[in-house]
Amino acid sequence: MNHSSTLMWSEAHDAGQVVRRQFQANKVLMRSLGARLRANRPRLVLTCARGSSDHAAGFGKYAIETRLGVLVASHAPSTSSIFGKPLSDLDGALFLVISQSGKSPDILTSIAFAKEAGAFVVAMVNDAESPAAKAADVFVPLHAGPELAVAATKSYIASLSAIVHLVAEWSEDQELLSALEQAGDHISDAFARDWSKLGDALLDAKSLFVIGRGLTFGIAHEMALKLKETSALHAEAFSAAEVRHGPMAIVGAGFPVIMISPMDEAAASFPALSEEFSARQARVFASGGPLPGAIELPTLSGLHPLVAPLCQVSSFYACAEALARARGRNPDAPPWLNKVTETQ
Known part of the structure; x- marks a missing residue:
């Protein structure tokens, strides 16, 4: 495939x-x-x-x-x-x-x-x-x-x-x-941007964080869901404002972190947080601009803040699809899931 x-x-x-x-x-x-x-x-x-x-x-x-x-x-x-x-x-x-x-x-x-x-x-x-x-x-x-x-x-x-x-x-x-x-x-x-460095890092991963804030907080949740859904990879989404409160305790050497920086005022808290993750020897990947200690994911610049998140998740989808296949899974038909879930 x-x-x-x-x-x-x-x-x-x-x-x-x-x-x-x-x-x-x-x-x-x-x-x-x-x-x-x-x-x-x-x-x-x-x-x-x-x-x-x-x-x-x-x-x-x-x-x-x-x-x-x-x-x-x-x-x-x-x-x-x-x-x-x-x-x-x-x-x-x-x-x-x-x-x-x-x-x-x-x-x-x-x-x-x-x-x-x-x-x-x-x-x-x-x-x-x-x-x-x-x-x-x-x-x-x-x-x-x-x-x-x-x-x-x-x-x-x-x-x-x-x-x-x-x-x-x-x-x-x-x-x-x-x-x-x-x-x-x-x-x-x-969609054509190369996020393969992230995919390579997640090939054998068991857990990771996806960090967003403001306009990218919902994007982070969507990314975490897709990693669970298509790659059976445990991923949790956190706000850059909240991840320090307790979740940081499980971050150690080699722990993957994806940081989806918004392109507005909410981006101000991301550099210091990236430094903190890096100090714990986490493997940090950043979309939305270079961050201290992070591997930069190619991201379009100069976009309107409300349009940029749509592009960030588009790049991610291409990466997630390739990662699922690399992990031996069919991204079109995850086990135990249906296209339409009719909840009561």
């Missing part, structure tokens, strides 16, 4: 094209949605998602809070589906659903409760015929096309770009809209 024969490689490779297609197809929809949100001025955004989609929601939290100053919180779908607890007092709130399939029962129950509580429901979903897409007040199609590999790649990046598009239109940020218009090309470029 070579990389070009795996669905994961092919689908991740297509992410740049997906983002280009999505941006053009959703222009009118997003402009209208942005105007509606400016007029209604939501006092709160509640995100509702699972798995990779929830990692996209984590990115959305920082994108919305830093660009629009609106509080974002995560709704736990099980409070609706398992505990049956209705939501209340959501008049004026935006309930943002992110899902690949739009079929999970807990997500659907949460949508129903949110609408009953007065929320405005926007669903970013890849399947236009899904129940979630039809139940939402506004459906934002991801335009990722069929995704057959169990590990989500292009649909995750499509979720990120849809969030960026929403933020750009809501805030009327022309600079961000211009950056997003070029994002597809940058994502394709990033």
Whole structure:
């Protein structure tokens, strides 16, 4: 099996094209949605998602809070589906659903409760015929096309770009809209970047940390998930602000650490943290700029801070696919996993 024969490689490779297609197809929809949100001025955004989609929601939290100053919180779908607890007092709130399939029962129950509580429901979903897409007040199609590999790649990046598009239109940020218009090309470029040094270092690894902060915190969680999913490699994601509190105790000589530095003010804490990892003789790999004691992963520079994370995860997907094969695994069909997980 070579990389070009795996669905994961092919689908991740297509992410740049997906983002280009999505941006053009959703222009009118997003402009209208942005105007509606400016007029209604939501006092709160509640995100509702699972798995990779929830990692996209984590990115959305920082994108919305830093660009629009609106509080974002995560709704736990099980409070609706398992505990049956209705939501209340959501008049004026935006309930943002992110899902690949739009079929999970807990997500659907949460949508129903949110609408009953007065929320405005926007669903970013890849399947236009899904129940979630039809139940939402506004459906934002991801335009990722069929995704057959169990590990989500292009649909995750499509979720990120849809969030960026929403933020750009809501805030009327022309600079961000211009950056997003070029994002597809940058994502394709990033996919071709050589992160093989990281893959080589993880070939026999058993555990590692992935560090992010702010806009890259959700990206770090997604990377950790993909390493578990495709390579059966235990990976934990931490914020650069929190990893010193206890997790640092297990870092020793040779312990792998991936640092995904954001391209904004949150990057300031990364150099000192990299020095601390290096002092413990950890094997540190850095994306987003050179860091003390770290092996630099080739990363596009000069990008808009909200677009850069999409490129960083694109480069990572190419690396993760190759690593899974090198570890003797099929990245398209991890054991015991299904493409759609319908949780209650």
